[in-house]
Amino acid sequence: MRILVTGGAGFIGSHLVRHLLAGEENQVVNLDALRYSGNLDNLKDLDGHPRYRFVHGDICDAALVDRVMREERIEAVVNCAAETHVDRSIIEPGGFVRTDVVGTSVLLEAARVCGVTRFVQVSTDEVYGDVPSGRSKESDPLAPRSPYSASKAGADLLALSYFTTYGFPVMVTRGSNTFGPNQYPEKFIPLFVTNALEDQPLPLYGDGLQQRDWLYVQDHCEGIALVLEKGEPGQAYNVGVGEERPNREVAEAILGLLGKPRSLVRHVTDRPGHDRRYALDCGKIAKLGWSPRFPFGEALKATVAWYRDNAWWWQKIKSGEFRVYYEKMYGARLRDAQGGR
Ligand code: TYD
Numbered sequence: 519m520r521i522l523v524t525g526g527a528g529f530i531g532s533h534l535v536r537h538l539l540a541g542e543e544n545q546v547v548n549l550d551a552l553r554y555s556g557n558l559d560n561l562k563d564l565d566g567h568p569r570y571r572f573v574h575g576d577i578c579d580a581a582l583v584d585r586v587m588r589e590e591r592i593e594a595v596v597n598c599a600a601e602t603h604v605d606r607s608i609i610e611p612g613g614f615v616r617t618d619v620v621g622t623s624v625l626l627e628a629a630r631v632c633g634v635t636r637f638v639q640v641s642t643d644e645v646y647g648d649v650p651s652g653r654s655k656e657s658d659p660l661a662p663r664s665p666y667s668a669s670k671a672g673a674d675l676l677a678l679s680y681f682t683t684y685g686f687p688v689m690v691t692r693g694s695n696t697f698g699p700n701q702y703p704e705k706f707i708p709l710f711v712t713n714a715l716e717d718q719p720l721p722l723y724g725d726g727l728q729q730r731d732w733l734y735v736q737d738h739c740e741g742i743a744l745v746l747e748k749g750e751p752g753q754a755y756n757v758g759v760g761e762e763r764p765n766r767e768v769a770e771a772i773l774g775l776l777g778k779p780r781s782l783v784r785h786v787t788d789r790p791g792h793d794r795r796y797a798l799d800c801g802k803i804a805k806l807g808w809s810p811r812f813p814f815g816e817a818l819k820a821t822v823a824w825y826r827d828n829a830w831w832w833q834k835i836k837s838g839e840f841r842v843y844y845e846k847m848y849g850a851r852l853r854d855a856q857g858g859r
Contacts, residue, residue, distance in 0.1 A: 519543060519544050519545070519593050519594050519636075520544075520545045520547070520590060520591055520592050520593045520594070521538055521544055521545065521546050521547070521592070521593070521594045521595070521596065521746075522546075522547050522549060522586065522587065522590065522592045522594070522595045522596070523535050523538065523546055523547070523548050523549075523595075523596050523598060524548075524549045524550070524577050524595070524596070524597050524598055524599035524621075524625065525549075525550055525556070525577075525597070525598035525599030525600060526546070526548030526549070526550050526561070526572075526598065527548065527550035527552055527556035527557055527558055527560055527561060527572075528550070528555055528556050528557075528560070528598060528599070528602075528702075529555070529560075529696070529698075529700050529701040529702060529735065530598055530640065530693075530696055530735060530738060530739065530742075531548070531550070531598035531599070532557075532560035532561050532700055533698065533700070533735045533736065533738075533739050534596065534598060534739045534742060534743070535548055535561065535564070535570070536561075536563075536564070537736070537739040537740065537743055538596075538743060539564070539567065539569060539570055541743075544569065545569045545570075545571075546569065546570050546571075547570075547571045547572075547573060547586065547590045547592065548561070548570070548571070548572050548573065549573045549575055549577065549582075549583070549586055549599070550572070550573075550574065550575075550599065551574070551575060551576040551577070551599070552574060554702075554839050554840075555602075555702040555704075557700075557702075557835075558572070559831055559834075560700045571590070573586055576621070577597070577599045577617065577621035577622070577624055577625050578616060578617065578620050578621045578624055579624075580624045580627075580628065583624055583625060583628045584628045584631070584632070587628050587629065587632040587634065588632060592629075592632065592634055593634060593635055593636070594634060594635065594636040594637070594638075594746060595625060595629050595634055595636070595637045595638070596637075596638045596640065596742060596746060597621075597622060597625055597637070597638070597639050597640055597673075597677075598640045599617065599621060600617060600618050600621075600640075600670065600673075601613050601614045601617045601618055601666070601669070602642075602666065603666065603702075603704050603705065604644075604664045604666045604667070604789065605704070605789060605847055606666075606704070606843075607664055607665040607666035607669070608664065608665065608789070608790060608791075609846070609847075611665035611669075614665050614666055614669040615665075615669050615672075617669075618666075618669035618670055618672070618673050619669050619672040619673050619676070621673075622639065622672075622673035622676055622677065623673075623676055625637075626676065626677060626680050626686070626688070629686070630680060630684055630686045635687060636687055636689075636746055637677070637680075637686065637687060637688040637689070638688075638689050638690070638691060638742060638745055638746045638749070639673060639674060639677035639688060639689070639690045639691070640691055640693065640742060641670055641671075641673065641674040641677075641690050641691060641692045641693075641754070642667065642670050642692060642693060642694075643692050643693065643694045643695075643731070643756065643758060643796045643797075643798050644662060644664070644666065644667035644670065644793065644796060645660045645662050645667055645670055645671040645674055645692060646658055646660060646661060646662075646692075646796065647660070647661030647662055647663050647667070647793065648661075648663060648793040648794055648795060648796075649795050649796055649797050650794065650795060652797070653760070653797045653798055653799040654756065654796075654797065654798055654799060655756075655799045655802075656692070656753070656754040656755065656756055656802055660674070660675065663791050663793060664791055664793075667793075674690050674692070674754070677690055678690060678752065678754065681751055681752035682752065685751075686751075687751035687752075688751060688752070689745050689746070689749035689750070689751060689752075689753055689754070689755065690753070690754040690755070691741060691742050691745050691754070691755050691756075691757050692754055692755065692756050692757065692798070693733060693738050693741065693742075693756075693757040693758065694730070694731040694732070694733045694756075694757065694758035694759065694796060694798055695730040695731060695732050695733065695796070696732075696733050696734075696735050696738045697732055697733070697734065697735065697817070697818070697821055698734055698735030698736065698817065698820075698821050698824075699735070699820075699821060699824040699825075699828070700735075700831070701735075702835065703832050703835060703836060703840065704840070704843065706730075706765065706768070707732075707768065707772070707818075707821065708821075708825060708832070709721075710768075710769055710772050711772055711776070711821070711822050711825045712825055712832050712836065713782070714772055714773060714776050714778045714782055715776065715825065715826060715829070717778070717782070718782070719782055719783070719784040719852055719855070720769055720772075720773075720782050720783050720784065721784055721786040721848050721851060721852055721855070722765060722766060722769055722783050722784065722785055722786065723765070723786060723787075723788045723789050723792060724785070724787075724788030724789075724792065725766075725785070726764065726765045726766035726769065726783075726785065727764045727765070727766060727794075728764065728765050728792060728793070728794050728795065729762040729763060729764050729765075729794065729795040729796070729797070730762065730763065730765065730768075730795075730796060731758045731759055731760065731761060731762050731763075731796060731797060731798060732759065732761070732763060732768070732814055732817075732818075733757065733758055733759055733810065734810070734812040734814075734817035734821075736811070736812060737757075737759075737810040737811055737812055738757055740808065740811070741755070741757035741803055741808050742757070744803070744806055744807060744808045745757075745803070745806070748806050748807070749806065753802075755802055755803040755806070756798040756799060756800045756802065756803060757798075757800065757803055757808070758797075758798035758800050759800075759810045759814070760797070760798065760799075760800060761814060762795060762796070762797050763814070766783075768818075769783055770783075771815075771818055772818070772822060775818065775819055775822045776822060776826075784852055784855035785855060786848070786851035786852060786854070786855045787851050787854070
């Protein structure tokens with residue numbers, strides 16, 4: 519199959535490109551705008567690969583998207599391109615609406631007009647909003663609470679509307695918090711791992727008892743690939759493990775793996791509108807034949823080892839644009855913070 523992966527230089531996208539290329543029948547075109555978190559270092563090993571092509575561009579550029587789909591005779595699309603960090607969406611919401619909502623609409627329209635036969639919109643469990651108890655099912659109403667999750671919910675619903683309105687074969691995946699190698703160090707796990715490696719404080723928001731269901735990136739990619747292959751058009755599929763953990767426990771597990779003291783943890787002012795818990799019912803994708811293969815403890819160990827062994831990858835990032843962001847986001851909070859617990 520000739521597959522267009524958008525955002526393929528990002529975290530989940532780059533793992534997905536590699537996973538799809540492992541299928542010998544697949545050709546993959548990666549369209550990525552290479553903004554702050556898009557990084558060709560993530561795909562170095564694919565240089566010169568005969569079934570892979572990189573195109574530098576923005577999913578909001580309708581003429582470019584249309585041209586790529588026609589010239590490359592694209593049969594399937596997986597939309598991984600997105601602005602994804604909640605904290606950044608609080609500082610600058612407009613870019614999230616542009617990339618996540620407008621970009622998705624441009625892709626859907628080009629794909630429909632060009633006769634694409636499978637389209638997977640990669641969404642998130644955050645579209646369900648805060649889930650104090652129980653588990654979200656795909657049929658639950660969406661109740662996003664941050665500019666990020668509201669933008670993703672807009673894209674998710676727009677994608678599903680293309681099935682209802684045009685019979686266009688679109689599927690949506692709603693994945694839980696994903697982690698693994700190559701994740702930009704603004705996110706919780708890579709931020710805490712790389713800060714700990716540098717003996718820097720770990721800024722834990724509020725009481726640190728917010729819960730997330732951590733999904734290893736390889737498991738997430740296998741879920742997306744299965745939905746691409748076997749998902750029913752017009753359907754959404756939750757992709758998660760079903761093991762929610764408090765942030766504080768994850769922070770302590772990271773420190774334990776690195777042999778660093780708990781005193782590195784700093785309780786800082788909470789994120790505004792912080793969702794306390796996400797939890798998914800994943801029975802629907804299980805029926806398609808997916809289940810997670812990587813236990814949290816092992817996957818976290820492998821992830822920590824990757825960051826320890828690939829300091830060149832994250833040090834380059836942390837000494838660039840990231841420094842300005844980090845000071846803006848954490849500078850005052852860390853200066854005001856309480857150490858330990
Ligand atoms: P994050 O990786 O930003 O994902 P999301 O907010 O989309 O779930 O954060 C995961 C959890 O970790 C979330 O509850 C917020 C918390 N967190 C911190 O406590 N400190 C931090 O510096 C960051 C980035 C996140």
